[in-house]
Amino acid sequence: MEQSKALAALSALAHGDRLDLIRLLVQTGDGGLPAGEIARTLGLSASRLSFHLSALEQAGLLRSQKVARNVIYAVDAAGLGAIIAYLLNDCCMEHPEVVACCRHDRPDIPAEARLRRPFRLPEGQGAEGSTKT
Amino acid sequence: MEQSKALAALSALAHGDRLDLIRLLVQTGDGGLPAGEIARTLGLSASRLSFHLSALEQAGLLRSQKVARNVIYAVDAAGLGAIIAYLLNDCCMEHPEVVACCRHDRPDIPAEARLRRPFRLPEGQGAEGSTKT
DNA sequence: TCAACTATTCATGAAGTCTTGAAACGTTGA
């Protein structure tokens, strides 16, 4: 990963609402959520959410897909993994103590917390199958 | 780790010069480097470097120690590990694909690259043994 | 005590980001 992309991802993550947004979408899983649902859940105005969503999508941390009149957002796991890998490997050179600090197990996170609230579209509305530009 | 601390750390990391600074100090190891040496290595003005150093130290990513007329800076491995752990565990809930993306081995980083250029003080100048406020 | 050295702080202006509300755009169903 280039440094410029890493900087874009770190800047995108350095904001409370956007961190909440990532957490929500990680919990939701690959199905993702439509923008309006995210706005209601996080209590954000439509325009503010749209601003945050596009910041995260431009940074490669989210994917979006237009479905009917909704736009469904989901985390881009590869993008999230890449920025963490950048910090761990490129930046910290796999420094043994850094690695030790962040690779401890977390038995306190129950498995069901990881993929809750899967989003289901109303019947009859299929996905378009391609990622939005 | 609280979200406010994570945000401070992410903001501090979202800057090219500061990422270079972390990389340099990770490579240098626990001995650290004095501010002037860092400024010369990275080609930064003294005031600009001081600004970046205090941003990183306030975010808990560096430690400093006054030694003779120098201030020696070194990475805070626990702090660096904590922000990576925050992203991986608290934010991404150990999402399997995210974890898979960032835990691949990196045999391309030679071991000697991790702790090069250890800094040695001129003889007779001992450390004060306490971290600067 | 004084000059040299190391590092930090301060003031200034430039540049960038954030928030808000209004307007615009495309989709859907009547």
Next chain:
DNA sequence: TCAACGTTTCAAGACTTCATGAATAGTTGA
């Protein structure tokens, strides 16, 4: 065709961060 809906875009102002050079402060050795 038209109104309702979901979402994005835009403009303006508030706020924050950044870069620069000058001033300040502490340490050392003569």
